[in-house]
Structure formats: C-alpha cells, structure tokens
Amino acid sequence: xxxxxxxxxxxxxxxxxxxxxxxxxxxxxxxxxxxxxxxxxxxxxxxxxxxxxxxxxxxxxxxxxxxxxxxxxxxxxxxxxxxxxxxxxxxxxxxxxxxxxxxxxxxxxxxxxxxxxxxxxxxxxxxxxxxxxxxxxxxxxxxxxxxxxxxxxxxxxxxxxxxxxxxxxxxxxxxxxxxxxxxxxxxxxxxxxxxxx
Amino acid sequence: xxxxxxxxxxxxxxxxxxxxxxxxxxxxxxxxxxxxxxxxxxxxxxxxxxxxxxxxxxxxxxxxxxxxxxxxxxxxxxxxxxxxxxxxxxxxxxxxxxxxxxxxxxxxxxxxxxxxxxxxxxxxxxxxxxxxxxxxxxxxxxxxxxxxxxxxxxxxxxxxxxxxxxxxxxxxxxxxxxxxxxxxxxxxxxxxxxxxxxxxxxxxx
Numbered sequence: 001x002x003x004x005x006x007x008x009x010x011x012x013x014x015x016x017x018x019x020x021x022x023x024x025x026x027x028x029x030x031x032x033x034x035x036x037x038x039x040x041x042x043x044x045x046x047x048x049x050x051x052x053x054x055x056x057x058x059x060x061x062x063x064x065x066x067x068x069x070x071x072x073x074x075x076x077x078x079x080x081x082x083x084x085x086x087x088x089x090x091x092x093x094x095x096x097x098x099x100x101x102x103x104x105x106x107x108x109x110x111x112x113x114x115x116x117x118x119x120x121x122x123x124x125x126x127x128x129x130x131x132x133x134x135x136x137x138x139x140x141x142x143x144x145x146x147x148x149x150x151x152x153x154x155x156x157x158x159x160x161x162x163x164x165x166x167x168x169x170x171x172x173x174x175x176x177x178x179x180x181x182x183x184x185x186x187x188x189x190x191x192x193x194x195x196x197x
Numbered sequence: 198x199x200x201x202x203x204x205x206x207x208x209x210x211x212x213x214x215x216x217x218x219x220x221x222x223x224x225x226x227x228x229x230x231x232x233x234x235x236x237x238x239x240x241x242x243x244x245x246x247x248x249x250x251x252x253x254x255x256x257x258x259x260x261x262x263x264x265x266x267x268x269x270x271x272x273x274x275x276x277x278x279x280x281x282x283x284x285x286x287x288x289x290x291x292x293x294x295x296x297x298x299x300x301x302x303x304x305x306x307x308x309x310x311x312x313x314x315x316x317x318x319x320x321x322x323x324x325x326x327x328x329x330x331x332x333x334x335x336x337x338x339x340x341x342x343x344x345x346x347x348x349x350x351x352x353x354x355x356x357x358x359x360x361x362x363x364x365x366x367x368x369x370x371x372x373x374x375x376x377x378x379x380x381x382x383x384x385x386x387x388x389x390x391x392x393x394x395x396x397x398x399x400x401x402x
Contacts, residue, residue: 003265003267006263007265010264010265010268011268011271011275014276015275021279022283025283025286025287026286029287033289033290036290039293040297
C-alpha cells in the first residue's frame with residue numbers, strides 16, 4: 001500500500017513539473033509561432049495584395065472581437081498613412097471553403113486587391129483563382145459596400161473560365177465580409193491609426 | 198559491471214563510435230532510413246535528438262532513486278514526451294523552415310528506441326554526471342550517423358552537399374528514395390563492423 005501511494009505521488013509530482021514546464025514554454029513561444037504561421041500561410045497573399053507598403057503588415061496587425069470570433073486585420077502603410085487594412089474572409093467554393101484575403105482602403109472603401117490563402121479547389125480549374133490575374137484584378141477599385149457578382153450574374157467580375165462556382169464563391173465571400181467590415185469600421189480606423197509612421 | 202569503470206570521456210566517445218546508436222546498436226532505424234536524405238536533415242534531427250536525449254537522461258538520473266521499478270516506463274514516457282514537446286515548440290517558433298522539412302519526425306522522437314533504451318540501461322542507474330556524458334555521446338553519435346548517411350545519400354542521390362551542387366549531375370536517383378535508406382545503413386553498418394575487426398586485430402598483434 002505504501003508503495004502504491006509513493007508511486008502515485010512521484011508520478012503526480014513529475015507530471016506537475018512537466019505540465020509547468022510545458023505551460024511556460026508554450027506561453028513563451030505562442031506569439032512567435034502565430035507569427036510564423038501567418039508568415040507562411042497567409043503571408044504570401046498579404047504581401048502580394050499590399051505591395052508597396054512601407055511596413056511589414058504581418059507585424060502590424062490587430063484583432064477586433066466580433067461577437068464570438070476574433071478577426072485579424074493587417075495594416076498596410078502607404079506614404080506614411082495607415083489607410084489600408086487586409087483581412088481574411090471565407091467563401092464556399094467547389095471543394096470546400098476558400099480563404100480570401102481582401103485589402104480595403106479605409107478612406108474610399110475601395111478594394112485594393114484580393115488574394116487566395118487556403119483552398120481545396122480542383123487543380124487546373126478552381127485552383128486557378130489563386131493565380132488568375134484577370135479574375136483577381138477585376139476586384140480592384142470596386143467598392144466593398146456593393147455586392148460583388150460575376151458578369152453572368154450582372155456584376156463586374158470576370159469569372160475564371162471553367163470555375164464558375166469558385167468565382168461565385170469568392171464573390172459571395174467578399175460580399176459577406178462587407179457586413180462585418182461596415183460594422184467594425186470605426187474600431188478598425190481607430191486601431192489602424194496607431195500604426196501610421 | 199563494466200559500465201561503471203568507464204570514465205566520462207570513454208562514455209562520450211563510446212556513444213559516437215563503438216556504441217553508435219545506429220551503426221552499432223542498430224536502434225532508431227526508422228528515422229535513419231526515413232529522413233537521412235540530406236546532410237541538413239541529419240543535422241537538424243540529430244540536434245533535436247541530442248537535446249531530448251541529454252535532457253531526459255539528466256532528468257531520469259536525478260529522480261532515479263524515487264522511481265519504483267513498476268512505474269519506470271510511464272516515467273520515461275512522461276519525461277521524453279515533455280522534452281520532445283519543448284523542442285517541438287521551440288523549433289516551430291524559431292526555425293519554421295527546418296520544422297516544416299522534418300514534419301512529423303520531431304514528434305516521433307517520443308518513440309525513438311535509442312532514448313528509452315539509454316534511460317533504461319544507463320540513466321536510471323548512474324549518477325547525473327555520467328548520465329549527462331552518456332546522453333551527450335549517444336546524441337552526438339546519432340547525429341554523426343545521420344550526417345554520414347545524409348552525406349552519402351545526398352551526394353549520390355542528388356549530387357549535392359548541404360544544398361550546394363558539387364557534382365553538377367545526379368549520379369543515382371535511387372539513393373534519395375526510401376529503399377536506399379536500408380541499403381546505405383546496411384553498407385555503413387558493415388563498414389563500421391569491419392573497422393572494429395581491423396582495429397582489434399591490430400591491437401592483438
């Protein structure tokens with residue numbers, strides 16, 4: 001009986017030590033790991049759509065609570081003014097959710113550019129949305145406040161040929177995002193201003 | 198026991214040469230075959246294993262008098278898993294490219310035979326200092342073996358060393374394929390055995 005108690009106590013103490021050590025390391029590295037993941041998963045899309053920004057948008061980011069979800073915003077500084085934010089939104093594609101990074105100018109509400117972050121679309125068809133310049137370019141300059149539609153639906157977006165569902169999904173995703181953009185805009189402007197240089 | 202008479206230096210050197218984990222003890226062959234396709238991979242995984250081996254050996258050696266024999270395996274697992282998670286998090290935070298290249302293998306260190314075996318055979322019986330040198334030797338021995346394997350496979354398979362093109366052509370693509378791992382490990386193991394035979398014969402003469 002004494003042995004059993006001793007075993008339990010020893011194991012419990014070691015477990016507690018391990019737990020403490022891991023908690024310490026985890027809290028020490030959490031911010032760094034988040035940064036690395038942003039850099040490698042979303043980084044390329046952010047860099048591309050915020051081309052010419054004088055800061056590092058992945059470093060200059062902030063979060064805003066929207067109901068239950070935390071939304072991340074990446075700030076782009078152009079000519080010393082922090083007037084552009086990029087955020088991620090999701091649309092229903094052909095093979096699942098498509099992650100879309102949208103950059104919006106805070107003064108004019110115009111879309112600066114979009115990029116695809118994660119997707120599981122068909123290679124060669126839907127997956128081309130990620131690289132198709134005409135498709136992505138046709139979002140530029142449009143106002144985020146108006147619904148985005150492909151040309152066959154009476155809108156202004158050139159759909160990727162052979163990938164209508166993906167194109168519509170991206171449009172729907174961005175259209176849906178304008179809702180929380182509008183709602184959070186005052187907070188976004190306030191927080192983004194802190195990054196101006 | 199023979200182990201007790203060894204000095205720290207001997208323990209250290211033995212781990213690298215005469216008791217090399219891969220070539221002599223034939224332990225942890227899974228990573229040896231799986232990930233030794235380049236020198237860099239060998240160095241990276243070797244470093245991770247070195248860290249886990251040294252830390253686990255020291256931990257177990259420190260608490261060895263309190264561990265009841267019946268719970269030694271859970272204790273080993275707990276210790277190793279803790280240190281592996283530490284290195285896993287640190288790599289993910291500071292060396293993301295290396296972390297990506299090694300994929301699942303960092304977490305798999307938990308199951309590497311060499312670490313558990315050293316804890317069972319050595320650290321659970323010996324004082325801290327000796328366990329430290331044993332762990333260091335074993336870890337470096339593993340790293341050395343992985344680098345040798347990586348060197349041969351990278352040179353012959355893709356004609357490169359550490360990512361630099363040294364040959365300018367690819368001699369045998371076969372060597373970067375998984376099955377070549379067995380092939381190279383086998384040949385190197387034979388080579389090390391042969392060296393020892395020659396060495397012993399010279400000693401006798």
